[in-house]
Amino acid sequence: xxxxxxxxxxxxxxxxxxxxxxxxxxxxxxxxxxxxxxxxxxxxxxxxxxxxxxxxxxxxxxxxxxxxxxxxxxxxxxxxxxxxxxxxxxxxxxxxxxxxxxxxxxxxxxxxxxxxxxxxxxxxxxxxxxxxxxxxxxxxxxxxxxxxxxxxxxxxxxxxxxxxxxxxxxxxxxxxxxxxxxxxxxxxxxxxxxxxxxxxxxxxxxxxxxxxxxxxxxxxxxxxxxxxxxxxxxxxxxxxxxxxxxxxxxxxxxxxxxxxxxxxxxxxxxxxxxxxxxxxxxxxxxxxxxxxxxxxxxxxxxxxxxxxxxxxxxxxxxxxxxxx
Numbered sequence: 001x002x003x004x005x006x007x008x009x010x011x012x013x014x015x016x017x018x019x020x021x022x023x024x025x026x027x028x029x030x031x032x033x034x035x036x037x038x039x040x041x042x043x044x045x046x047x048x049x050x051x052x053x054x055x056x057x058x059x060x061x062x063x064x065x066x067x068x069x070x071x072x073x074x075x076x077x078x079x080x081x082x083x084x085x086x087x088x089x090x091x092x093x094x095x096x097x098x099x100x101x102x103x104x105x106x107x108x109x110x111x112x113x114x115x116x117x118x119x120x121x122x123x124x125x126x127x128x129x130x131x132x133x134x135x136x137x138x139x140x141x142x143x144x145x146x147x148x149x150x151x152x153x154x155x156x157x158x159x160x161x162x163x164x165x166x167x168x169x170x171x172x173x174x175x176x177x178x179x180x181x182x183x184x185x186x187x188x189x190x191x192x193x194x195x196x197x198x199x200x201x202x203x204x205x206x207x208x209x210x211x212x213x214x215x216x217x218x219x220x221x222x223x224x225x226x227x228x229x230x231x232x233x234x235x236x237x238x239x240x241x242x243x244x245x246x247x248x249x250x251x252x253x254x255x256x257x258x259x260x261x262x263x264x265x266x267x268x269x270x271x272x273x274x275x276x277x278x279x280x281x282x283x284x285x286x287x288x289x290x291x292x293x294x295x296x297x298x299x300x301x302x303x304x305x306x307x308x309x310x311x312x313x314x315x316x317x318x319x320x321x322x323x324x
Contacts (some may be wrong), residue, residue: 012313028265032063035091035255038077040187041045042072044208044289045253048123049283050091055276069278070186073162075101075108082110086260088269088272092116094256096164096249099308100102102324103316104162113305116256117266120296121285125206125251127168127225128236129156131172133218135201140222140242147178155193156180156202164251165191168225169204170319195219206251207232208289225250233292246315249308252294254301270298 001165037049047066053064053293064207074097084090098112104194106305118215129140137143147154158166161184173180183200185191188209196218203210213219223239239247255273257266274296276282284294294300 004142005089016050016318023123028268029060029062031089032065032092033060033089034065034067035093036077036081037066037068037093038070038074038097039068040189041068042189043159043187044125044206044291045095047208047289048285050251050290051160051282052122052273052276053281055279056272070293071160073097073101073104073160073166075105075112075186076164078112079108079110079280081256082112082115082242082258084258086117086262088257089187089256089267090143091119091269093122093253094258095253096171097162099312100164100167100316103319113309115259117259117261118298118305119121119255119257119266119269120298121252121254121255121294121301122277123289123291124294124297125208125253125289126230127164127204127247127251128207128208128210128221128233129169129202129204129223130195130214130219131202131223132195132198133198133220134198135220137201137222138220140195140237140239140244144176144178152179152181152243154180154202155183155200156204157183157185157200157202158193159188160184160186162316165204165206167319167321168247169202170237170321171246171315174203174315174319175246192219208291211290217264227260230290232287249311250292252304253306254304255295262302266298270296 035049035053046220050066053066057064069080081090081092097274101112131137138271169180188205191203192209194200196213210219214221221236223242224236226238227248229238277296
């Protein structure tokens with residue numbers, strides 16, 4: 001039986017703990033915030049994150065630095081943040097890749113979706129299939145016919161195993177019966193460099209990382225994901241228009257924190273993200289990349305992840321991907 005003395009003592013201790021947590025939230029952020037990008041510098045995820053970090057620094061009145069930790073299709077950077085101290089000072093720019101990873105890597109030491117607390121969505125980028133402008137492929141059908149005429153003879157580049165760029169091309173294989181051969185790179189930027197240099201003929205990539213080179217004439221975009229054509233490339237048909245189903249979703253980006261981060265801190269970060277996304281400079285950057293701004297409500301983030309898991313599960317199960 002608990003005596004009144006011990007009960008009062010317990011109440012005082014619990015109250016002190018709550019006050020301590022409230023004080024920590026009120027002091028947040030107490031140091032620089034690190035946002036990990038699980039891809040190399042120069043890609044669209046990196047560019048968006050750096051633009052966002054600058055705005056968040058202003059809103060939070062604290063330094064927000066970007067740290068690129070690339071490798072294994074975003075696995076390395078995601079794991080680093082999942083195991084970081086859950087105090088809100090180490091964040092991840094997550095994406096659709098986090099939904100894909102469990103289908104590829106069966107022996108992960110963390111879960112790339114469930115081991116994070118969602119802060120808010122940032123942007124949605126269409127994915128495209130592009131070819132070097134010196135290739136004879138002017139339409140997607142040209143590429144499909146050429147591959148079927150000589151199976152397994154055409155390679156495609158991606159940003160890495162289990163990235164959206166990888167799985168868009170795999171979905172083309174699955175839906176059209178082609179056998180384009182995967183060559184994974186450590187991020188979009190080095191893959192685009194090889195595509196422009198003619199070292200690889202085909203690449204699936206996000207629109208933002210491809211658009212400047214299409215405009216310069218070095219790359220030709222054959223098709224794009226999405227339910228409708230992006231305003232940035234209105235002359236490029238969607239995969240659905242060309243009879244390739246299952247590619248109606250784009251590449252989303254969103255900020256997450258390690259699971260266990262206090263709810264008050266998540267709330268502060270969500271409010272800061274919402275204010276930062278209203279910046280004209282950030283809106284302009286997204287427009288330059290062909291990206292669409294997404295709602296920052298945490299519930300919208302939760303819904304998007306739930307929808308993607310449901311939509312991709314039957315498809316990825318049939319693709320028989322392996323990573324380890």
